[in-house]
Amino acid sequence: MLIALFPGDGIGPEIVAEAKRVLDALAIDGLTYADGLVGGAAYKAMGHPLPRETLDIARSADAILFGAVGDPDCDALERHLRPEQAILGLRKELGLFSNLRPAKVFPELAHESALKPEVAGSIDLLIVRETNGDVYFGEKGFRTTAEGHREGYDIMSYNEAEVRRIAHAGFQAARARRGKLCSVDKANVLETSQLWRDVVIEVASDYPDVALSHMYVDNAAMQLVRNPGQFDVIVTGNLFGDILSDQASMCVGSIGMLASATLNGSGQGLYEPIHGSAPDIAGSGKANPLATILSAAMMLRYSLGLSEQADRVEAAVAQALRNGARSADLGGAMTTVEMGDAVLAAL
Amino acid sequence: MLIALFPGDGIGPEIVAEAKRVLDALAIDGLTYADGLVGGAAYKAMGHPLPRETLDIARSADAILFGAVGDPDCDALERHLRPEQAILGLRKELGLFSNLRPAKVFPELAHESALKPEVAGSIDLLIVRETNGDVYFGEKGFRTTAEGHREGYDIMSYNEAEVRRIAHAGFQAARARRGKLCSVDKANVLETSQLWRDVVIEVASDYPDVALSHMYVDNAAMQLVRNPGQFDVIVTGNLFGDILSDQASMCVGSIGMLASATLNGSGQGLYEPIHGSAPDIAGSGKANPLATILSAAMMLRYSLGLSEQADRVEAAVAQALRNGARSADLGGAMTTVEMGDAVLAAL
Ligand SMILES: CC(C)[C@H](C(=O)O)[C@@H](O)C(=O)O
Numbered sequence: 001m002l003i004a005l006f007p008g009d010g011i012g013p014e015i016v017a018e019a020k021r022v023l024d025a026l027a028i029d030g031l032t033y034a035d036g037l038v039g040g041a042a043y044k045a046m047g048h049p050l051p052r053e054t055l056d057i058a059r060s061a062d063a064i065l066f067g068a069v070g071d072p073d074c075d076a077l078e079r080h081l082r083p084e085q086a087i088l089g090l091r092k093e094l095g096l097f098s099n100l101r102p103a104k105v106f107p108e109l110a111h112e113s114a115l116k117p118e119v120a121g122s123i124d125l126l127i128v129r130e131t132n133g134d135v136y137f138g139e140k141g142f143r144t145t146a147e148g149h150r151e152g153y154d155i156m157s158y159n160e161a162e163v164r165r166i167a168h169a170g171f172q173a174a175r176a177r178r179g180k181l182c183s184v185d186k187a188n189v190l191e192t193s194q195l196w197r198d199v200v201i202e203v204a205s206d207y208p209d210v211a212l213s214h215m216y217v218d219n220a221a222m223q224l225v226r227n228p229g230q231f232d233v234i235v236t237g238n239l240f241g242d243i244l245s246d247q248a249s250m251c252v253g254s255i256g257m258l259a260s261a262t263l264n265g266s267g268q269g270l271y272e273p274i275h276g277s278a279p280d281i282a283g284s285g286k287a288n289p290l291a292t293i294l295s296a297a298m299m300l301r302y303s304l305g306l307s308e309q310a311d312r313v314e315a316a317v318a319q320a321l322r323n324g325a326r327s328a329d330l331g332g333a334m335t336t337v338e339m340g341d342a343v344l345a346a347l
Numbered sequence: 348m349l350i351a352l353f354p355g356d357g358i359g360p361e362i363v364a365e366a367k368r369v370l371d372a373l374a375i376d377g378l379t380y381a382d383g384l385v386g387g388a389a390y391k392a393m394g395h396p397l398p399r400e401t402l403d404i405a406r407s408a409d410a411i412l413f414g415a416v417g418d419p420d421c422d423a424l425e426r427h428l429r430p431e432q433a434i435l436g437l438r439k440e441l442g443l444f445s446n447l448r449p450a451k452v453f454p455e456l457a458h459e460s461a462l463k464p465e466v467a468g469s470i471d472l473l474i475v476r477e478t479n480g481d482v483y484f485g486e487k488g489f490r491t492t493a494e495g496h497r498e499g500y501d502i503m504s505y506n507e508a509e510v511r512r513i514a515h516a517g518f519q520a521a522r523a524r525r526g527k528l529c530s531v532d533k534a535n536v537l538e539t540s541q542l543w544r545d546v547v548i549e550v551a552s553d554y555p556d557v558a559l560s561h562m563y564v565d566n567a568a569m570q571l572v573r574n575p576g577q578f579d580v581i582v583t584g585n586l587f588g589d590i591l592s593d594q595a596s597m598c599v600g601s602i603g604m605l606a607s608a609t610l611n612g613s614g615q616g617l618y619e620p621i622h623g624s625a626p627d628i629a630g631s632g633k634a635n636p637l638a639t640i641l642s643a644a645m646m647l648r649y650s651l652g653l654s655e656q657a658d659r660v661e662a663a664v665a666q667a668l669r670n671g672a673r674s675a676d677l678g679g680a681m682t683t684v685e686m687g688d689a690v691l692a693a694l
């Protein structure tokens with residue numbers, strides 16, 4: 001089994017290194033690795049944020065362990081050369097359409113949330129975000145209006161095949177959890193959302209055991225603050241999922257703890273922490289590697305079929321927290337490597 | 348001065364009636380009123396959520412005091428007949444492009460928020476949301492893909508004239524407050540956002556006294572949970588503003604307290620509570636009229652030039668809360684009319 005390691009920019013290399021140490025410690029037979037450049041690092045070395053070499057490695061791998069992309073040096077580049085294109089390009093080229101973002105509070109960290117502890121403590125939800133369509137990948141550009149004004153435009157769309165496959169992902173995830181699925185859209189304004197809602201309702205007939213509800217995105221943003229404990233699985237489009245999953249992650253309190261998986265139809269997956277490349281602390285040893293380590297655990301479970309090892313890694317992270325492991329973002333002073341050590345010790 | 352009263356659906360008539368009593372108590376010379384039907388109420392009586400008669404009243408009025416629209420009986424209607432079209436149509440037909448949504452906690456209600464009291468108590472922000480463009484009003488519809496799949500689509504766009512006028516509204520609001528403006532977009536993905544950001548930066552040169560920053564919408568949704576006290580004025584597009592303003596309002600804790608104004612270039616404005624029509628409690632006397640009363644205060648200030656009277660109404664609402672006035676949503680048992688009485692007593 002081949003794992004592509006794409007550390008990327010900023011703190012990416014430091015946090016991916018710790019996840020790699022944890023994977024090594026599991027001594028899994030037949031695991032091989034291939035390194036690749038992505039993001040600003042790839043642009044600086046090879047002139048493109050997602051070079052062909054990297055894409056070839058990604059295609060041949062069973063799973064990708066991804067750090068983070070984003071580099072202030074690249075802010076002024078044309079859009080197609082910016083670091084973000086690496087993640088957008090990988091999602092699109094590999095058909096990685098199902099982005100899974102679990103949000104759950106570790107009891108030791110509940111006080112870190114800006115929410116009241118009893119509200120934060122009630123959060124145990126999974127956001128299933130579509131990542132191959134929507135306004136992200138429609139035709140876009142600049143044009144001039146009849147009055148001679150510059151105008152920017154982006155076409156938002158979803159077709160029934162795209163909605164159907166992510167709806168199935170949502171229903172299946174709900175079935176494996178507490179059996180509740182909330183589909184989020186803006187069907188009172190958008191035709192894209194109306195199609196979304198119609199298709200989700202059609203797919204629901206295959207899942208009589210799952211309780212389906214619908215919510216407008218503005219209301220969902222409110223409910224995620226008011227009473228996030230009401231949600232089990234949320235399924236939504238690319239743009240709304242981007243916003244709501246970041247909001248939900250912050251409700252948990254510590255964005256340095258949250259993992260994600262993005263899967264295609266053949267079990268291949270990209271695994272990354274949901275936080276960014278944090279250029280301000282890159283190289284200082286302050287980054288928290290736990291979200292990346294937890295992403296590696298998701299990789300073991302979803303792409304490598306090693307759920308026992310996944311459980312072990314997750315248990316080791318929880319144990320390390322109980323033992324008091326705290327990086328700067330968690331109010332402590334431990335370095336990236338010391339946090340990795342703490343997980344290895346607990347393993 | 349002519350005020351259009353459009354109570355709309357659900358609790359709309361009850362809450363607008365209380366705001367009208369407060370306006371009457373101010374005994375303002377030369378204030379006249381015209382009633383109009385909007386939303387489901389208008390559809391049921393006249394076959395359209397925004398009948399021509401209503402639109403004519405709106406055009407001739409100096410300001411519109413609006414209750415709420417939304418009626419479950421109308422859920423199955425075609426989009427152009429649904430209650431929401433009343434508010435979208437009024438915004439568009441009257442050129443009401445600048446939606447102002449202040450969010451600030453009343454000290455007596457800080458404990459109502461799901462956020463920790465010290466976080467909720469730090470909120471004092473204003474969202475300036477564009478409401479005439481974006482994906483709301485672009486071409487939209489259904490089509491069939493080359494593979495024969497149903498597809499829904501909506502075109503998102505902004506031109507420089509649209510961005511410029513809302514940017515000015517944002518900078519001016521910031522200048523009148525604490526001098527900080529945060530422009531929210533998704534310029535790392537959307538060309539509409541790139542144009543938005545470029546134009547906001549151009550307009551900034553007219554406001555050297557205002558500190559401008561930019562934030563991606565996903566990060567803004569996080570920061571509104573993590574540290575909402577960092578924001579003074581947020582300026583953003585129609586869709587992101589819809590989501591973020593509802594999120595911010597819930598951070599304050601009591602959506603029954605939040606007012607809004609939507610202005611055009613000639614001082615005309617529509618004033619409405621940000622909460623909805625709450626069909627479940629309509630007619631039961633449980634609705635909290637304070638957001639509508641505070642919307643009437645915004646109307647006095649922005650469209651009628653009566654800022655002294657606006658101050659009096661706002662002070663009376665604060666005093667009523669200090670005196671213990673609490674409707675059901677605030678954990679009390681007072682009826683809609685009793686809440687109105689409490690404000691009148693404090694006036
Ligand atoms: C970097 C950016 C393009 C990306 C997105 O918007 O999808 C990120 O915010 C994410 O959520 O993975």
Ligand SMILES: CC(C)[C@H](C(=O)O)[C@@H](O)C(=O)O
Pocket residue numbers: 188189218431434435589
């Ligand atoms: C009712 C709906 C169309 C409307 C909107 O999305 O603008 C509402 O949510 C609002 O924010 O005023």
